[in-house]
Amino acid sequence: EMLRGIIRAVEPKEENRMMSQFAQDIRQKALQEGMQQGMQQGMQQGMQRGMQQGVQQGMQQGMQQGMQQGMQQGMQQGMQQGRREGWREGLLEGEAKLLLRQLSRRFRPLPDEVSERIHNADPNTIESWADRVLDAKSLDDVFSE
Numbered sequence: 001e002m003l004r005g006i007i008r009a010v011e012p013k014e015e016n017r018m019m020s021q022f023a024q025d026i027r028q029k030a031l032q033e034g035m036q037q038g039m040q041q042g043m044q045q046g047m048q049r050g051m052q053q054g055v056q057q058g059m060q061q062g063m064q065q066g067m068q069q070g071m072q073q074g075m076q077q078g079m080q081q082g083r084r085e086g087w088r089e090g091l092l093e094g095e096a097k098l099l100l101r102q103l104s105r106r107f108r109p110l111p112d113e114v115s116e117r118i119h120n121a122d123p124n125t126i127e128s129w130a131d132r133v134l135d136a137k138s139l140d141d142v143f144s145e
Contacts (some may be wrong), residue, residue: 100114
């Protein structure tokens with residue numbers, strides 16, 4: 001009402017137009033401020049959400065990459081260990097087979113328990129028996145402790 005009184009005193013004929021213009025100016029200013037505040041809030045919320053999503057995606061990707069690398073390393077280590085163990089077992093089997101051949105050529109016929117005894121022995125024992133084959137006069141000489 002104070003503004004209306006001032007306008008009436010200064011420009012009585014323009015009162016309605018000026019009041020209408022003033023109301024429009026206030027609405028426009030309020031709209032601009034509201035839009036500006038809305039944009040600021042929207043940007044802040046968008047940045048927060050974006051950061052949260054980025055962190056989540058980064059963690060997921062990191063976990064996936066870590067799992068893949070872990071699986072690859074585990075497989076490689078498992079394969080290497082498997083090859084080593086396979087090589088050792090193959091070597092032991094070959095030594096046992098060679099000892100059986102030597103014994104069967106030298107002391108025919110071999111009792112059945114000799115083969116089982118050789119296959120159940122550790123590598124050092126097989127090596128020791130193989131060394132004795134050359135000088136042994138009997139199977140008992142080979143297997144003597």
